[in-house]
Amino acid sequence: xxxxxxxxxxxxxxxxxxxxxxxxxxxxxxxxxxxxxxxxxxxxxxxxxxxxxxxxxxxxxxxxxxxxxxxxxxxxxxxxxxxxxxxxxxxxxxxxxxxxxxxxxxxxxxxxxx
Numbered sequence: 764x765x766x767x768x769x770x771x772x773x774x775x776x777x778x779x780x781x782x783x784x785x786x787x788x789x790x791x792x793x794x795x796x797x798x799x800x801x802x803x804x805x806x807x808x809x810x811x812x813x814x815x816x817x818x819x820x821x822x823x824x825x826x827x828x829x830x831x832x833x834x835x836x837x838x839x840x841x842x843x844x845x846x847x848x849x850x851x852x853x854x855x856x857x858x859x860x861x862x863x864x865x866x867x868x869x870x871x872x873x874x875x876x877x
Contacts, residue, residue, distance in 0.1 A: 790827065792835030792844075802841050806830055809849035826852070 783794045791799030806826050812819040829848055835841035 789834065790830050790841075792837045792839075792841035798838060799841070802845050803827060803830060806845040806848045809845075809852040811852065 782797050784796060785794040787796045787799035787803070788794060791802035793799055793802075807823055810819075810822050810826060812822060826848055830841075830844055833840075833844040833847070835844050
């Protein structure tokens with residue numbers, strides 16, 4: 764005997780107009796504050812936080828202020844700004860980082876071309 768499987772209802776994403784106030788648009792470039800919060804958090808996750816709580820708080824503040832300073836005008840610019848900060852924050856984290864190796868090669872090659 765085969766049992767009939769109960770079909771699952773599709774997931775419905777309900778559009779919430781209250782989310783489109785854009786109070787955080789200066790952070791992530793979107794009218795959706797959920798998007799802007801998510802983008803800000805993603806930028807913060809790229810930090811290698813210092814063990815000293817004051818320095819870690821300064822790092823977090825500087826990252827959010829950098830996003831605001833870049834001033835994304837839309838979601839695409841917000842994503843690019845977060846990626847820029849992620850690459851910047853990755854530089855001091857490790858010397859084996861590919862970005863660091865590329866930068867080192869560029870600096871060595873430009874030193875020899877002078």
